Amino acid sequence: MSKLLLKGGCVLTLGQRTPNHTRADVLVENGRIAEVAPSVRARDAEVVDATDTIVMPGFVDAHRVLAHTLFRGAGHLGAPPAAGHYEADDLYAATLLGLLSSAEAGSTTVVDWVEPRDRACLEAVLRAHEDAGLRSVVVVARAAGVSFEDWKRLLTLPAPANVVIAAGSDEPGRVPDADIQQQWAAARSSGVRIHARAGTSTETAGAVARLAGQLGPDVTLVHCTRLSPEDLDAIKAAGVSVVLAPSQEMADGVGMPPVQDLMDRQLKPGLGVGGERRAPGAALAQIGAGISSNHPRHSPL
Incomplete structure (x- = not known):
């Protein structure tokens, strides 16, 4: 012992x-x-x-793209390379570096959004999480060029004892609702939770409400900055979890975190770094950003 x-x-x-x-x-x-x-x-x-x-207990970083760790502070250079440009060794190095810096900043649990192009890339990510030793959720999203069947197989890949695999779907409203339903059904048949970005533009507002019959406690929606009131009501009714990445959302122009809209519905959001290209990598910074972003929207003059 x-x-x-x-x-x-x-x-x-x-x-x-x-x-x-x-x-x-x-x-x-x-x-x-x-x-x-x-x-x-x-x-x-x-x-x-x-x-x-x-x-004190460690922080939970509820949404992070660890593959972008190698581009820390380089947001002014534009978007990072697409998933297809990453080799397995690149993903291992970026993931391990990001996890160790997360631990240094006080986070002991990390939810990592990854878009592996093949089994070797995902195995490299999982090996980095195992070597770091933190508790992790690895959200396996479908990279460009990866078939639906290959993505489903990645969801069933064995994970280390400290890692739980989840499914990352397309954003509701960006693709037909039938595609979202198919992806979520595949995740549920594999016995894994569902994560999806949501409400990142006004064009996707209302898409979550249209999927109300598919929502449930096994769904986590990230960002949610431009959701409609009907979307938020559907999230509340279905017991969906919400994660905000305040620093990234404001730096990337995705929108103001809807802190008060969630609080009005007794929804307590998780917080995540998102990516470090433009945002700080510490969980405490996200707490401060979430609080400060809420003041100008809802405080009286």
């Missing part, structure tokens, strides 16, 4: 039934928190002095 004892830190549990502590110890056994108390004794534990530090 592995034991890790974090001693003397300011412990923020962030739980509704677990108190915070100005100074306390945290005992971790086999990767799980076993005890939090002002003083913990544990034999044969590795001890880390956490004095003058904050001990």
Whole structure:
């Protein structure tokens, strides 16, 4: 049994039934928190002095394109290369670098949107996630030139113990509704969750509401900046999850994050970095961007 004892830190549990502590110890056994108390004794534990530090749960980066890590800060140069230009080694390096920088910035769970052109590329991505050791969701989207049947086979590829595979579909409204229904049915037949970008332009407004019968708790929609009220109502009714990437959305001109519209419907969005070409890679930056973007839209003058 592995034991890790974090001693003397300011412990923020962030739980509704677990108190915070100005100074306390945290005992971790086999990767799980076993005890939090002002003083913990544990034999044969590795001890880390956490004095003058904050001990808290890691952030969840709920949407990130780790393949773009190699183009960090290069948004002014235009769009990054399409998926077809990435070799397996490129994807491994970009994914591993992005995961390690995520961990350094406090994220211990990452949802990675990837568009692999073949099995070798996806295996390279999965190997990077395994080597990094973070908890991950790898969202397998269909790259240009990949057939529908080949994409379905990628969804069934074995994943490391720390990785869950999900399906990335086309954006509702960008393709015929029948195509979205086919993609979501394939994901469900494979037993994986569904992720899709949604509402990134006014032309796609209303598309989510048209798919109301296909929505469910296994669907996560990302961005959602230009959804109609009917779209948002359909999301609420079906228990769909929503993820915002505030810094990227504003930098890329996708639109203002609809924080208040979601809050008005008791929808609590997840937050993600998106990509680092124009946006900062830290989860705390997304929290700040989400809050600050909401003020000018809804605060009285």
